[in-house]
Amino acid sequence: MDHDRRRRAPGPTGPASALPPALAVHVEDFAEHLTLQSNRSAHTVRAYTTDVRSLLTHLADGRPDAQVSDIDLGTLRAWLARQVASGAARSTIARRTSSVRTFTSWLVRSGRAEHDPGTRLASAGAHRTLPTVLHAEQASEVMVAAESGAREEHPVALRDRVIVELLYATGIRVGELCGLDLDGVDSERRVVRVLGKGDKERTVPYGAPAADALERWVAIGRPALVTAASGPALLLGKRGGRIGQRQVRTVVHEAVEAVPGAPDLAPHGLRHTAATHLLEGGADLRVVQEVLGHSSLATTQLYTHVSVARLRAVHEQAHPRA
Template sequence: MPAVLDEFAAFLELERGRSAHTQRAYLGDLRSLFEFLEQRVPGGDLSALSLPLLRSWLAAQAGAGVARTTLARRTSSVKTFTAWATRRGLLSADPGTRLRVPKARRTLPAVLRQDQALAAMNAASSGAQQGDPLALRDRLIVELLYATGIRVSELCGLDIDDVDIGRRVLRVLGKGNKQRTAPFGEPAEDALRRWLADGRPAVATSTSGPALLLGARGGRLDARQARTVVHETMSAVEGAPDIGPHGLRHSAATHLLEGGADLRIVQEMLGHSSLATTQLYTHVTVARLRAVHDQAHPRA
């Protein structure tokens, strides 16, 4: 099984162009499936994979309280694997062809109000007033996430050469290795210039490489560190929901649409492959519109 997983990982990376994050998720799903297989079939023979066994595995996951979004991803993981294994001759027939992907329930994401977003940026900026290198970095993290709407993995993957300060744009490598351009405004530019001038040189080491954002020891910033920074910043804003980097992404998209931005422009900025994904944010703005109407209109 380890050799099969290694070969499948190479397929995901080289032929499907999946990110390291997606590879880890898919391989984790398959290890869970193989453990389930070994419990049901002595020796865990791969040829024993069948549609009933796959359905039993997913049912056990659902019974354990796994979220529908996770079940949907695990189903996709298995379907991708069984199709690949069949082509490789590891399976005589593909048991995943009739496996249906559970529909994930789309819930409205928590977003900041525009005044809360401003308060969060001010909180991050006040922490950087003393010139502490990590405080300068933390301000930049919050400013860039909100200004551009990029994912936290995309933020941590940025190199110095990916930033064009003069034009105020980032070159972002997103899902599926798709490259896009994300603009940012003057506050993010100021945070970027201060980090590059006073913050990054103070923590950079000989092993830092070209990474734009660095951890305390000089290595490339980890996504977990970025999430901690955002949560700590939000805790300083009274009444704000406890959101992470993805919440700032949701907030950026929502505020763009509330400001009159075209839906397809927002789609391009966020790197969504489907407009249907971006349309989720229109539901957020409509929900907010209804809430204001209910509160303010005399005939609500």
């Protein structure tokens, strides 16, 4: 196989100049594989290639002639031990283990190594902490605060209300929200079509309050901000371009901050809140999985633990023999 081919993956592979050329080329080829064949997000490509570059730097330490075929179980364990010694969090170790397992598997499939030591690499899983969510009353107050800010029909206020309403109504990710186009909204059926992880499209419903916010934004707010740079984007920044994730995070933080006693949340916190409230309202777990776009039901099951934890907290507070 020609490992020196010129076609490289676009995007955030980062410089590999610190590595010997014989190793650096594999980092670039792995990034190309993740981007073009596995269809991983730019964030995932960046994280995985950073981890692999760290592993190969460890491999090349004192061995300038090292090859990827030299990676064995001892190499992987020694590299992870360095991460632990440097104070890396348990969740970070779990992710780095996943990264190098993916890499060593790819080495074998692409004919660059005969054996896959990653299959024998064990690592303690990351602790799954329960996400912080709003109580139903707090969520309602956040929506009221967003609506009151939009009453004067200022374009930015109308947009901010749509952001908060849609994130809570649908549970979509912030990247999915920012990527929404006008034709991704079906106002008659009250659904949005979003492109999730792995470029998987799904349809998510929303309710009457979000429908009202969308109608006012499209009719009044968006026309006031639209420019030649707007394209089909549903949500726009103050200069008319497609809104960015940083702007959305600021909007959400400010909306939640307006409610006394509410925990500070990012957009993903509204996603957690939406999922928890759906389950507490009696929604089937698999329906929630489909709404959130989770590939595994185990990921969605985290929200059942959130509901149980909240029930236990209320019980301990209210029951005389708790």
